[in-house]
Amino acid sequence: MFSKGLKKEHYGYLFIAPFFIIFIVFGLYPIVYSFYLSLSSWDGFGSPEIIGFANYKRLIGDYMFYKALFNTLFIWVISVIPQLTVSLILAVILHEKFIKGKSLFRAIFFFPNIVTAASLGLLVGLIFSWQSGSFNELLINLGIISDPVNWPDKPYFMRLLISSILFWQYFGYSMIIYIAGLQGISRDLLEAAEIDGASKVQVFFKITLPLLKPIMIFQVITSIIGGMQIFDQPYTLTNGSGNPDNATLTSVMYLYKTAFTRYQYGYGSAIAFGLFIIIVIFSIISFVVMNRKTKGAQG
Amino acid sequence: MRKRAQLSLITLLIGLAMLLSGCSLSAHGEDQKVLNIWTFTDEAKDAVKAFKKANPDIKVNLLFITNDNYVQKLISVLQAGKKVPDVFFVENTYWPQIKQIPLLQNLSKSPFNASEITDQQFQYIQDIEKDEDGNIRGLGYQGTPGAFYYRRDLTKKYLGTDDPDKVSEMISSWDKIMEIGEKVAKESNGKVHALSSYSDIDIVQAANIKQPWVVDGKLVIDQARMEEIDLTKEAREKNVEAKYESWGSAWTASMQQGTVMFYAEPTWGLPYIFESNAPKTSGKWGLANGPKAFSGGGTFMAMYSKSKHKDLAWKFMKFYTSDPTFSKDLAKTQQYFLSNKKIDSELAPELTSDFLAGQKYFDFFEKAGEEVPSAPQTKYDNDINSIWTNKLNEYLNGGFKTKAQMLKSFKTEVGHDFPEIDVND
Numbered sequence: 106m107f108s109k110g111l112k113k114e115h116y117g118y119l120f121i122a123p124f125f126i127i128f129i130v131f132g133l134y135p136i137v138y139s140f141y142l143s144l145s146s147w148d149g150f151g152s153p154e155i156i157g158f159a160n161y162k163r164l165i166g167d168y169m170f171y172k173a174l175f176n177t178l179f180i181w182v183i184s185v186i187p188q189l190t191v192s193l194i195l196a197v198i199l200h201e202k203f204i205k206g207k208s209l210f211r212a213i214f215f216f217p218n219i220v221t222a223a224s225l226g227l228l229v230g231l232i233f234s235w236q237s238g239s240f241n242e243l244l245i246n247l248g249i250i251s252d253p254v255n256w257p258d259k260p261y262f263m264r265l266l267i268s269s270i271l272f273w274q275y276f277g278y279s280m281i282i283y284i285a286g287l288q289g290i291s292r293d294l295l296e297a298a299e300i301d302g303a304s305k306v307q308v309f310f311k312i313t314l315p316l317l318k319p320i321m322i323f324q325v326i327t328s329i330i331g332g333m334q335i336f337d338q339p340y341t342l343t344n345g346s347g348n349p350d351n352a353t354l355t356s357v358m359y360l361y362k363t364a365f366t367r368y369q370y371g372y373g374s375a376i377a378f379g380l381f382i383i384i385v386i387f388s389i390i391s392f393v394v395m396n397r398k399t400k401g402a403q404g
Numbered sequence: 405m406r407k408r409a410q411l412s413l414i415t416l417l418i419g420l421a422m423l424l425s426g427c428s429l430s431a432h433g434e435d436q437k438v439l440n441i442w443t444f445t446d447e448a449k450d451a452v453k454a455f456k457k458a459n460p461d462i463k464v465n466l467l468f469i470t471n472d473n474y475v476q477k478l479i480s481v482l483q484a485g486k487k488v489p490d491v492f493f494v495e496n497t498y499w500p501q502i503k504q505i506p507l508l509q510n511l512s513k514s515p516f517n518a519s520e521i522t523d524q525q526f527q528y529i530q531d532i533e534k535d536e537d538g539n540i541r542g543l544g545y546q547g548t549p550g551a552f553y554y555r556r557d558l559t560k561k562y563l564g565t566d567d568p569d570k571v572s573e574m575i576s577s578w579d580k581i582m583e584i585g586e587k588v589a590k591e592s593n594g595k596v597h598a599l600s601s602y603s604d605i606d607i608v609q610a611a612n613i614k615q616p617w618v619v620d621g622k623l624v625i626d627q628a629r630m631e632e633i634d635l636t637k638e639a640r641e642k643n644v645e646a647k648y649e650s651w652g653s654a655w656t657a658s659m660q661q662g663t664v665m666f667y668a669e670p671t672w673g674l675p676y677i678f679e680s681n682a683p684k685t686s687g688k689w690g691l692a693n694g695p696k697a698f699s700g701g702g703t704f705m706a707m708y709s710k711s712k713h714k715d716l717a718w719k720f721m722k723f724y725t726s727d728p729t730f731s732k733d734l735a736k737t738q739q740y741f742l743s744n745k746k747i748d749s750e751l752a753p754e755l756t757s758d759f760l761a762g763q764k765y766f767d768f769f770e771k772a773g774e775e776v777p778s779a780p781q782t783k784y785d786n787d788i789n790s791i792w793t794n795k796l797n798e799y800l801n802g803g804f805k806t807k808a809q810m811l812k813s814f815k816t817e818v819g820h821d822f823p824e825i826d827v828n829d
Contacts, residue, residue, distance in 0.1 A: 235647070350803055
């Protein structure tokens with residue numbers, strides 16, 4: 106009797122085994138293996154030659170890595186600030202009781218998120234192309250310019266363009282997450298405030314916002330992780346080149362080009378670990394900052 | 405205990421099944437006559453069809469992968485050493501990089517003796533097919549000499565003739581082209597340009613280099629490249645080129661619209677660029693020789709050195725590159741100019757193109773092919789070429805104020821991407 110009872114526990118392991126097997130094969134093993142590769146020099150043929158931390162040394166002095174990092178951060182910051190504020194405002198509005206057709210608006214705002222990132226990059230690339238883009242065509246027909254402007258050759262414009270694609274694509278997603286958070290806030294609190302005579306603005310700043318803090322932390326951290334991995338949009342927008350003058354080369358594009366077009370797997374893995382460390386640092390910073398603010402608001 | 409043993413056995417089996425499922429297929433069919441071929445071009449489909457007809461006992465598995473990720477897939481199977489096709493097609497852009505991989509069969513050796521086939525090919529193709537040590541690593545079925553495709557209506561209007569020989573004479577140097585370009589742009593109020601983009605200069609100059617990008621671990625910028633910088637800048641400033649992006653939508657549209665007089669493109673440009681993008685302009689085109697002979701693109705077939713079906717692989721490669729009936733059929737039905745100059749010259753007197761207003765284009769390309777210089781290659785070519793065109797494009801667009809700045813930026817980036825290359829003067 107006793108021993109049978111003990112044996113039953115093992116079924117539990119069986120049920121959780123698929124996750125762990127898949128995680129070990131497709132998650133843990135590649136991570137450990139790429140760390141091993143980051144200590145080596147390898148073009149994929151023959152066996153990797155261990156060179157110690159030379160790749161990391163190269164990474165620390167690599168101007169292109171810092172440039173890619175700057176591009177990524179720039180694109181991310183410019184896209185994430187409007188994304189998180191606009192989506193918050195829309196979420197609060199769409200959460201109001203008196204708005205009609207809420208679900209329709211939610212669906213419409215969420216719609217851009219369904220479009221594949223790669224096709225967006227291509228589409229925007231066509232719109233803003235130099236000699237045949239419809240944007241230039243429009244400006245010429247409106248008489249604003251007489252010669253087509255070479256948009257793809259303007260570094261900051263291209264970065265902003267990618268930011269706007271990201272903003273457009275993700276504000277609906279953030280909005281849905283905020284709405285979920287808003288629905289978690291007890292109606293009692295809001296009604297109590299209303300009875301006490303608080304205005305909408307007061308309710309928003311004194312009740313909604315503080316109670317949404319956990320959701321905001323979640324949003325910021327996931328967007329940091331997502332933002333550091335920007336790839337599809339700049340890649341398809343610039344045909345994989347990162348032009349002009351590597352201004353749209355993001356960190357992951359740089360990793361990809363190093364490892365999979367130049368076949369420098371060792372250095373590519375080192376870049377991946379460099380990015381990993383940077384993502385961890387940013388996540389910790391945002392976590393600490395957001396938590397401190399929560400304490401302040403409470404106190 | 406038995407139950408536990410069963411359980412762990414099941415778990416083990418599931419795990420094993422997951423791990424092995426990827427490899428279990430490759431064991432099949434080793435005794436059958438099966439030939440595995442990978443390609444990125446649908447041209448191969450016709451060849452395989454004809455090959456099967458001639459060899460009904462051989463089963464051919466042709467895997468078509470789009471060009472975008474073909475090379476990466478090919479390199480990764482070669483690296484892994486599993487499921488490698490017996491024969492694989494490689495485009496000229498990637499060929500210099502692929503041909504130095506030591507897993508490609510040396511075709512110079514017996515029983516292949518590929519030189520019997522390559523001896524009949526244009527010299528520049530023979531040189532591309534060989535590796536650094538002079539061993540044949542692949543076979544090209546395609547001849548790719550270049551021409552200046554021109555709009556007959558435009559040359560007639562602005563140059564007063566549409567005769568190929570006279571037009572060739574009028575564009576026999578870059579200076580003459582610049583002059584024509586200035587004149588045409590002026591007379592058409594900037595609507596018509598002599599060249600479509602700086603790529604028309606790039607394709608010619610890049611084919612005329614004497615030294616490869618890297619010599620003894622040092623970066624070398626050939627004289628033809630240095631000239632290219634000045635030529636493209638001049639063309640840009642004098643409004644000689646239309647500033648279209650090669651292969652972009654404005655570029656293809658211009659062929660139909662007739663806003664560009666000359667396009668420097670290889671043989672295959674006829675069916676794949678001009679006829680497909682501007683079908684309504686049939687009869688309005690001609691071929692002329694530009695300032696220098698050049699070539700562009702091309703596809704090569706290579707054999708996996710550990711293939712178990714080398715005999716079949718060779719049979720296919722030989723068929724595709726030298727079977728006279730098949731080659732002639734390919735040339736006639738698909739306007740396919742061949743690497744085999746013997747067959748090309750046999751066809752030269754009879755093959756004409758309506759699209760080119762009846763011009764004997766095989767005759768034209770056969771002569772042009774003899775003139776094409778052999779441009780030396782390195783495994784870095786694809787990467788360094790793209791850095792070069794990026795920097796050149798930047799320079800033309802005003803991103804770099806001076807040539808020196810552009811060259812400095814170019815060298816820095818090459819040195820950055822490939823630390824093993826010495827980029828200092």
